[in-house]
Every structure is written in C-alpha cells, then in structure tokens.
Amino acid sequence: MSLDKATVAKIAHLARIKVPDDELDHLAGELSQILTFVEQLGEVDTQDVPPMTSVAAQTLRRRKDEVTDGGYRDAVLSNGPETAEGFYVVPKVVE
Amino acid sequence: MSYIQGETGDWEIVIGLEVHAQVISNAKLFSGAATAFGAEPNSQVSFVDAAFPGMLPVINERCIEQAVRTGLGLKAQINLHSVFDRKNYFYADLPQGYQISQYLQPIVGKGEIVLDLPDGSSRTVGVTRLHLEQDAGKSLHDQHPAKTYIDLNRSGVALMEIVSEPDMRTAEEAGAYVRKLRSILRYLGTCDGNMEEGSMRCDVNVSVRKPGAPFGTRCEIKNVNSIRFVMQAIEYEARRQIEIIEDGGKIDQETRLWDTTKFVTRSMRSKEEAHDYRYFPDPDLLPLELDAEWVEEIKRTLPELPDDKKARFIGEYRLSPYDADVLVSEKARADFFEAVAKGRDPKLAANWVTGELFGYLNKAGKEIEESPVSAENLGGLIDLIADNTISGRIAKEVFEAMFETGEKPADIVEKKGLRQVTDTGAIEASIDAVLAANADKVAEFRSGKDKLFGFFVGQVMKATQGKANPALVNEILMTKLKG
Structure with missing residues (x-):
C-alpha cells in the first residue's frame, strides 16, 4: 500500500506532529515501505484462526473496588507546565 | 402519529x-x-x-x-x-x-x-x-x-x-x-x-x-x-x-x-x-x-424493576396505569405507597400518596425521603377516615397539620377537636337551627328547587365547623326537608 502526501499530512495532524511540507514526500515513502512490509502477513491464510491477544495463557487481571490510590495532588501536578489553585492550567479551550 | x-x-x-x-x-x-x-x-x-x-x-x-x-x-x-x-x-x-x-x-x-x-x-x-x-x-x-x-x-x-x-x-x-x-x-x-x-x-x-x-x-x-x-x-x-x-x-x-x-x-x-x-x-x-x-x-440479585412493579400494582392493587407509573418511577415512592396501602384500601392510599402528599412535597421542594409525614402516619390518617373518626374533608386539614409538624394524626385530631360528630341528636339540632334560620329557602326547596340541597348541606357543615358526618347530614337533612 502506498500513501500519498495528503494522507501523510492528515495522519501527522491527527497525531499533532508538525511536519514541514518538504518532508512529506520522504515520509510517505518510509511509511509506505513499513505498510508493505507488514502486509506480507496477509499472505498467510488466517480464515479460521482467532486473533491472538496474548502470548501467555492468562486472563484479564481484576482489582477489588477499593480506594487505594490518589491523594497526592502535588506529585500529580508537579510536571504540569502551569498550575494554579490545585488545577492544571492550559490555554483557553472553549467554543 | x-x-x-x-x-x-x-x-x-x-x-x-x-x-x-x-x-x-x-x-x-x-x-x-x-x-x-x-x-x-x-x-x-x-x-x-x-x-x-x-x-x-x-x-x-x-x-x-x-x-x-x-x-x-x-x-x-x-x-x-x-x-x-x-x-x-x-x-x-x-x-x-x-x-x-x-x-x-x-x-x-x-x-x-x-x-x-x-x-x-x-x-x-x-x-x-x-x-x-x-x-x-x-x-x-x-x-x-x-x-x-x-x-x-x-x-x-x-x-x-x-x-x-x-x-x-x-x-x-x-x-x-x-x-x-x-x-x-x-x-x-x-x-x-x-x-x-x-x-x-x-x-x-x-x-x-x-x-x-x-x-x-x-x-x-x-x-x-x-x-x-x-x-x-x-x-x-x-x-x-x-x-x-x-x-x-x-x-x-x-x-x-x-x-x-x-x-x-x-x-x-x-x-x-x-x-x-x-x-x-x-x-x-x-x-x-x-x-x-x-x-x-x-441476575438472581436483581430487584423488582419498574415495569414488573407497575404490572403488580395494577394487578394486585387495581391501580390505574397512570397512578402506577407515578408511584413506581422511584423506588422510594413505591415503597412508601406499599407501606401506606398495607391492610388498607389501596386506591385510597394511592390517592393520598399521589395527590396530597406529592402535592405538598412538590410545593415544599422535598423528596419523598424527606417527607415530614411518615407512611405509618399517613396510614393512620386513612384509618381515621375509615372508622368515621374524621370526614375526608377534615382529613385534608389534619394532613396539612401533619405536614407542618410531623405529628401523629390522632394527636392532631384530639388537640384541635376535629373528631367527627356522629351523634344524631347533635346533628339534628344543627339542622333544625339552619332550617329555622332559612325558612324562605325551605319553602323554595319544597316547591321544587332541588338545587338548594347543597346550600343546606353547606350551612350545616359551616355550623358544625365541618365536623358533622357528611353521610348523616345528607340523610337527616333529606328526611327533614321532605317532611
């Protein structure tokens, strides 16, 4: 499968990655190569094979409904570029 | 559509x-x-x-x-x-x-x-x-x-x-x-x-x-x-x-x-x-x-859900679908109603719960859980109507006092002296007084103006402060007017 420039620009935008126009061609080539590589898997007939979800025979681990975490606001906020009165502060996002 | x-x-x-x-x-x-x-x-x-x-x-x-x-x-x-x-x-x-x-x-x-x-x-x-x-x-x-x-x-x-x-x-x-x-x-x-x-x-x-x-x-x-x-x-x-x-x-x-x-x-x-x-x-x-x-x-721990409860209320208590809806919409309402209805006339219980009680709660902005009138007391009030201690009209007055004070209906009836007059002699005396004071209207009634009957009932109830048993008043009044 080969990707065109417009698709690469759209993917970059959805991922919020800034890509200059002059790099789009190059990236389209690289991404297409990756897709082509992965598409080789399509040659195997998996008609009756259920999707593998884990390499180990295990089930989803569950937790009891108990409050065991939280209550460390300062640690949570410590990486925020801007905070005030116990909140994260970000540029205004409202319609 | x-x-x-x-x-x-x-x-x-x-x-x-x-x-x-x-x-x-x-x-x-x-x-x-x-x-x-x-x-x-x-x-x-x-x-x-x-x-x-x-x-x-x-x-x-x-x-x-x-x-x-x-x-x-x-x-x-x-x-x-x-x-x-x-x-x-x-x-x-x-x-x-x-x-x-x-x-x-x-x-x-x-x-x-x-x-x-x-x-x-x-x-x-x-x-x-x-x-x-x-x-x-x-x-x-x-x-x-x-x-x-x-x-x-x-x-x-x-x-x-x-x-x-x-x-x-x-x-x-x-x-x-x-x-x-x-x-x-x-x-x-x-x-x-x-x-x-x-x-x-x-x-x-x-x-x-x-x-x-x-x-x-x-x-x-x-x-x-x-x-x-x-x-x-x-x-x-x-x-x-x-x-x-x-x-x-x-x-x-x-x-x-x-x-x-x-x-x-x-x-x-x-x-x-x-x-x-x-x-x-x-x-x-x-x-x-x-x-x-x-x-x-x-699945075995599921409670009775609104649809099933509604069907049961219609079947067991003979309620209208509308009343059943209003009562089952919240579990607390349904529980309250069932406590009131237990051993009593369910239709009467439903009327009091959906009518007076919900009306007062609504006006006061209260939820049923905060009701000053308990299910037990509302049931007690209905009992007082059923055994002729008070009339339905007086009951509304008692209910208002219950809602304000949270007191038991029997206590309010005693304190305010609202007990219904079922003494035939006392009622007869009131009726005689009313008829004597309105001789002209009595004559009109006897000449065919049936509608005046309501007027006489009203006068008697007024004279007894609403405490006379309405059925007895109707009965005695009719006999006397015709006589």
Whole structure:
C-alpha cells in the first residue's frame, strides 16, 4: 500500500506532529515501505484462526473496588507546565 | 402519529439517544483513586488517571458487575467476551490522548426500554448496546480570562454509554426514555442518575423525514444535561432542519450543542475533523471474559424493576396505569405507597400518596425521603377516615397539620377537636337551627328547587365547623326537608 502526501499530512495532524511540507514526500515513502512490509502477513491464510491477544495463557487481571490510590495532588501536578489553585492550567479551550 | 407541520406538508422527527451514565463504584474503572463528587481539585487522581508514562490500567471488578447488572435490567444480551479499545483524540482534559472504551465488541448487546407515556400508553424502544469506558477530566473555562483550568478527579471514572435505536419520534418520547432509563438505573443501584452533577449526560441524534421516507441526515447535539433541555433541543433542532430542507438546502451531518441561554442549537465546528478516532484494541488490556454462571448469579440479585412493579400494582392493587407509573418511577415512592396501602384500601392510599402528599412535597421542594409525614402516619390518617373518626374533608386539614409538624394524626385530631360528630341528636339540632334560620329557602326547596340541597348541606357543615358526618347530614337533612 502506498500513501500519498495528503494522507501523510492528515495522519501527522491527527497525531499533532508538525511536519514541514518538504518532508512529506520522504515520509510517505518510509511509511509506505513499513505498510508493505507488514502486509506480507496477509499472505498467510488466517480464515479460521482467532486473533491472538496474548502470548501467555492468562486472563484479564481484576482489582477489588477499593480506594487505594490518589491523594497526592502535588506529585500529580508537579510536571504540569502551569498550575494554579490545585488545577492544571492550559490555554483557553472553549467554543 | 404526531407529525410536525411544515410548509410542504407533514414531517416526522427521528430521534436516537446516547446516554452516558456514571457507574456507582468506590474506585475508578482502571485505577484505585476515589470517585466521590465534589472533592478538592486533583485530589482523587492517581498516576494512571493522569497518564504518567509506564502506568498500566487494572480493571475494577465492581464496574464490570455494574455494567452486567444494568444490561440485565435492560433485558439485554450480555456478551461473555468483550474488548477494550483506544479511541484516539486530543483534548486538554484527556491526559492519555485516548479514551479507553469499547467499540466493535461491547460488554452488553441489544436490549429494550418500555416507555410510559403521559396518556397511560406504553411503547418499546430498542437499546443497541451498552459499553464501558473512561470518563474525561473536567475543564473550567470561567476561572481566568485567557486560561482553562483542568481538574482530573473525574478522569478515569467508569461510564456506561447506553445507545438507543433511532426509535423515538417525538420530544415527549425522548423525555420518557431518559426518565425511564434513569429510573431503571436507580432501581439497580448502578448510577445515581443525577443530571445536575453530570453523573448522567445525554447526546441527542435528530433527523427529520417525510413520513415513510428513508432516514434523513442527522445532527448530534452533545452533552445535554437535563430532560427538559433534551426535549427543547429536539423541538428546536427539528424545526431548524425542516426550514433548511424546505428552503432547498441540505443538512450537513455535524455535532451541535444546546445553548441553554439562547435556547438554540449551534454548530461545534472544531469537533468536525476530530471524528477520525482511529480505534484499535488497547494493548494494555486483555479481552474481558465473563463466566456465564457469574452472570446468572447477578441476575438472581436483581430487584423488582419498574415495569414488573407497575404490572403488580395494577394487578394486585387495581391501580390505574397512570397512578402506577407515578408511584413506581422511584423506588422510594413505591415503597412508601406499599407501606401506606398495607391492610388498607389501596386506591385510597394511592390517592393520598399521589395527590396530597406529592402535592405538598412538590410545593415544599422535598423528596419523598424527606417527607415530614411518615407512611405509618399517613396510614393512620386513612384509618381515621375509615372508622368515621374524621370526614375526608377534615382529613385534608389534619394532613396539612401533619405536614407542618410531623405529628401523629390522632394527636392532631384530639388537640384541635376535629373528631367527627356522629351523634344524631347533635346533628339534628344543627339542622333544625339552619332550617329555622332559612325558612324562605325551605319553602323554595319544597316547591321544587332541588338545587338548594347543597346550600343546606353547606350551612350545616359551616355550623358544625365541618365536623358533622357528611353521610348523616345528607340523610337527616333529606328526611327533614321532605317532611
């Protein structure tokens, strides 16, 4: 499968990655190569094979409904570029 | 059918609803942080909820149980195998950059909700699915002129998204759907249904078509937070779409929001391109496998739900469908009624509960749980009417005093001297006095003016301060007037 420039620009935008126009061609080539590589898997007939979800025979681990975490606001906020009165502060996002 | 009249004829509204219901649990869906409403900002946030690198989600078994319980309450198919997916988008209150949700394989499949309409009729609406997902954090836009404040306490709280089929045709039906769903969730104890606090929120899909035509293009109105707004938004949006089509335009599929101050829907343009969510199975979570036996166990613990209770109230107590609806809409109301009705005339009990009691509670802005009149005391009042201690009219006066003071009805009757006069001699004396004072009217009555009978009854009741037994008054009065 080969990707065109417009698709690469759209993917970059959805991922919020800034890509200059002059790099789009190059990236389209690289991404297409990756897709082509992965598409080789399509040659195997998996008609009756259920999707593998884990390499180990295990089930989803569950937790009891108990409050065991939280209550460390300062640690949570410590990486925020801007905070005030116990909140994260970000540029205004409202319609 | 209820169609909307346009310039080119009748139009039909088609409505589907997506309801987000916050699961009642102590801890969040994938972390051990608390879920309580109204805590200090960011005080109930774990590193998982704030999406710190390397943190892994571990599912809360109670949240799974609540989703299954809700599915069973909606008579829905429970999927023993379901899958968690990542729904990718960027927003300031979504620290992961994706929401863990369920897409192609939800935990609950098709179910149904029976709507109870105001005219007493019922209508069944299909439920497409119910899936589990994480709630996002909360954005506060009014704290600062140029900044948005973010509180992640809600981030990661479990939500059930309950999606209906596009089966509703009027705003009233949509309102009845949300009311009924909320009632079921409260009976089940899986969501408190509090729309003001945001623990239940609604996305409304609206389209219009000519009756019998294929579905039109729909618009989605996001995050409507009261039943009244749901109905208003539908009315407005349907008319907006009809006007556009009749003016030769076409409807763009888009996300809109309900402006609660201007009473209009308006476009949320920025949401448009974000619709590419690129779902994929969350690699941090294995599929969710349920044990059929465990599902059966949950089924055995389901309470009697509103529909069954309604049927029982109609069958057992001979109530009208309307009265039954009003009583079963909340479990506390139904329980109160049953306590009053026990060993008494159920129809009378229903009249007092839905009439006087609900009327007074409504006026006082109180819930049934806060009623100053207990079920026991209301029952006592009905007993006093039944054994002729007081008349029905005096009972209303006693009820008013009970509501104000919370006292027992018998005490109020004694204290105020409201005991009904059943002494024939005393009643006769009052009647004689009234007849003597109105000799002219007595003559008119005897010459055929039957309508005056009510006047005499009124005079006698007035003279006895309403305490005379009405049946005795009627009987004796009639004998004397005719005599």
